[in-house]
Amino acid sequence: MTPAQTNEAWTRRSLASVWHPCTQMKLHEADGAAQPLIPIARAEGVWLHDVEGHRILDGISSWWVNLFGHGHPAIRAALVDQLGRLDHVMLAGFTHAPVVELSERLGALTGLGHAFYASDGASATEIALKMSAHYWRNAGQPGKCRFVGVAGGYHGETVGALAVTDIALFREAYAPLLRLAATVPSPDARQAAPGEDAAAVAERAAAALGDWLAEHHARTAAFIVEPLVQCAAGMAMHHPRYLQRARELCDRYRVHLVVDEIAVGFGRTGTLFAHQQAGIRPDFICLSKGLTGGTLPLSAVLTTDAVYQAFFDDQVARGFLHSHSYTGNPLACRAALATLALLEQTDALRTNAVTAELLAAQFAPLSSHPRVRHARRQGMIFAWDVASSLPDFARRYARHALAQGVLLRPIGPTLYAMPPYVISADEGAHLARGALAALEATLAEETAGAPRATAGADGV
């Protein structure tokens, strides 16, 4: 290895030229950085390899996007094939096989239709919100133009999406820019009072939504919710009853129900889509992240025929005139088609159920750790709240995890794992061992009286 190819050299060049996301850049600064930057040279399966050849198990699927491991041969082959045919063409006035086939497939899987494409999750949120409000305008009710979301909800960080995102750390600095949505209490099952179960918490939260809608429905276009798991809020999980009640309430008060399945879609929660566990049909579904198996940026919004028909008109201005340059990119669509084929061919829902049981057993020592509260799981999402007095617990933990060869980045005090579906039994054992060892190492620092952090709360 030449000096130019060390982790240190790439880190230095990156810090001088790249503004990294979701990061206080100062924490990366030089020697003894509170948060080391890891230059990755290649990835295969569940493994990331840094430029010096160390390997790290991707325990959070690279921010929840990767489903079948890195460099999956089927997705790679689809991309190579597509690159030889059509790289890109604008989707206004043109169409192509990958976008048609993907739209047909997503329509069949969701029971919704007319897929509208963008490149990231936040844009999908923007599209759903704009479509909903524009629908009501076209329907002669322009006053229905406000939104309501769930406490702790996360729907992306562009200005429109941030208005329905209820995470203070991400939102505070931009509050003056936003037309803030209302928030109703979360059905987070951890809020159960003694004697209450998850279904009872769901009913209680749904009653609060009902009260809110009773008062504000005339001004409300849509209710947006992350079904079953509010991931960015710290893997807050809720009972599907909440979604059933939300559907009833949205019907009663004529408000759209938007399900944001960007993080939880494509089998992550045990069903193909999380909202299916409630047996409901939403008015809009937002998809991204796992859609391309973690290879290329792509997002989609699908909706009902009723919404689509409200835009279908002789007047151009009644149409949905939103666009992005790369809307419906053929390469991204091919990656998505290959990913959907893998979900079917590998019988991913059944395979995941087995894998998740095994992982749960491997994580048992973590789940029963005396400092762990609320060990919980939904499909292939595992989470544990750690009772620690360290204000920078997440950062310290992530560092120790890397030293164990695992990528795990707690959200505040919540440690979680969301591995690629293809994780093997041996890899699961490595992940579980590393997760536990990192916890012990972090708690040992607390016992030793670690210096208090100067920066504020931890990010994602």
Ligand SMILES: *Cc1c(COP(=O)(O)O)cnc(C)c1O
């Ligand atoms: C990640 C995420 C988004 C935003 O997606 P980006 O591609 O990061 O813009 C929106 N909603 C949920 C639930 C997410 O997890």
